[in-house]
Amino acid sequence: xxFYVNHSGALEYxxxxxxxxxxxxxxxxxxxxxxxxxxxxxxxxxRGDQPENVLENYRILGQAVxxxxxxxxxxxxxxxxxxxxxxxxxxxxxxxxxxxxxxxxLVTNEKNxxxxxxxxxxxxxxxxxxxxxxxxxxxxxxxGTAAEIAGKAAQRMCAEFGSKPENIRAAIGPCIGPxxxxxxxxxxxxxxxxxxxxxxxxxxxxxxxxYVNLKELNAIALRRVGVRxxxxxxxxxxxxxxxxxxxxxxxxxxxxxxxxxMLKGDTP
Numbered sequence: 001x002x003f004y005v006n007h008s009g010a011l012e013y014x015x016x017x018x019x020x021x022x023x024x025x026x027x028x029x030x031x032x033x034x035x036x037x038x039x040x041x042x043x044x045x046x047r048g049d050q051p052e053n054v055l056e057n058y059r060i061l062g063q064a065v066x067x068x069x070x071x072x073x074x075x076x077x078x079x080x081x082x083x084x085x086x087x088x089x090x091x092x093x094x095x096x097x098x099x100x101x102x103x104x105x106l107v108t109n110e111k112n113x114x115x116x117x118x119x120x121x122x123x124x125x126x127x128x129x130x131x132x133x134x135x136x137x138x139x140x141x142x143x144g145t146a147a148e149i150a151g152k153a154a155q156r157m158c159a160e161f162g163s164k165p166e167n168i169r170a171a172i173g174p175c176i177g178p179x180x181x182x183x184x185x186x187x188x189x190x191x192x193x194x195x196x197x198x199x200x201x202x203x204x205x206x207x208x209x210x211y212v213n214l215k216e217l218n219a220i221a222l223r224r225v226g227v228r229x230x231x232x233x234x235x236x237x238x239x240x241x242x243x244x245x246x247x248x249x250x251x252x253x254x255x256x257x258x259x260x261x262m263l264k265g266d267t268p
Contacts, residue, residue, distance in 0.1 A: 003171070003233045008064040011041070012243075016171035018231040019128045022135060023066040023114075024261040026124060026173035026233065028243050032057040034255060042245075042255025044118060045074075045095065049255065058095065062114075067262050069095060072114040077139045078102045081147035083156045088113060104144050105153045109134040109161045111265025116258050120245035121176040121237050123214045124259030125150045125222075127157065129168045134161040135261045142183070145214050146190040151221035165226025170219075173259050174244055177236030178204065178213035181248075187212050195220055 003026075004015050011031025015024060032041030034053045041057050042049050058069035073086045074094020083105035086093075091113060093099055106115040107127075115137035117124050123145060127136035136153040138144070150170070157163040188210045191199040198220050202213035215232050222230055237244035237257075245254045 018169035043258040044256030123175040174235040180238035
């Protein structure tokens, strides 16, 4: 089990063993048409990019991965534990029509619905239940991680679609790693409050600061609800700012990465 790097011309994206059977990807910066500080595969619609560039970036990525841009469903992310159930009627939300509902997670059991979450250091988590035919996508900043949104998304799949935790597969994508995520005491305190002593394995104190492993904490949240099949990407977004967007490295002068997953079906 693990992650793979995929190329199609200049385009680069990651896929995971755990999600085989779906159309999915974790994007990088490579292979799009955006310019300047947004070069080149910016997938955020609110980063100051030209709309036609963003749409073309989705077309390029979709052609390689196997989805249509108009089938995407976006999140309006607020670092919450809110999870939305969506379907075909929501397709185009965010890319073609405004997103008015705040959430940081999406679930569906409908085909040709491309669940899409965004990141630029935060943790993207994609979920797949091949038995029930259900998927989920989660944006987990440190607040969402402490709120256990990844585990709650798996539980929502169980409640909505009859999934069993042992059948759910998870992939935790590139995000800021424990090598670079330096924090004050508030972050480890939130993690210890959420996860108890189990969080200590993901917290490294250095002087008055702390280095926190968000990937491992999200894996803990998933394991706590019974998910056992978990792939974790090795890449750190802050270590490779030329390859990934990193808010920690460049602040607001950046584009957005996307993690996307879709149940395959006949083209609508």
